Amino acid sequence: MHELNLIRHIVQIVSDRANGAKVAQVTLQVGKLNDATPEAIRFSFDLATKGTLLEGARLEIVEIPGLGRCRACGQDVPMNQLVERCSCGSTDLERLAGDELIITHMVTV
Numbered sequence: 001m002h003e004l005n006l007i008r009h010i011v012q013i014v015s016d017r018a019n020g021a022k023v024a025q026v027t028l029q030v031g032k033l034n035d036a037t038p039e040a041i042r043f044s045f046d047l048a049t050k051g052t053l054l055e056g057a058r059l060e061i062v063e064i065p066g067l068g069r070c071r072a073c074g075q076d077v078p079m080n081q082l083v084e085r086c087s088c089g090s091t092d093l094e095r096l097a098g099d100e101l102i103i104t105h106m107v108t109v
Contacts, residue, residue, distance in 0.1 A: 007044040021108035033098035066098030
């Protein structure tokens, strides 16, 4: 379960930034095309925060839609999976969004 390792790193980063303060909320941006699903992230967050400054913190996940640009015609294409087809027929898409896993906000008390 690679999500648990990712979340352990996130917990460490947030703990370091909290400077000893209890963390009440963490907000993450998670790309729709990222391997880490919101459900797995939530489960891992609950495990990884036990005994830390983040224990009991609310986790907010903002899902970022996938977006690609067709290399054949230049059209932007919404992506719900890693391989999509442009209206021109090409599957050669440059991924522009959807891979994110970013800490965007934290609230301390």
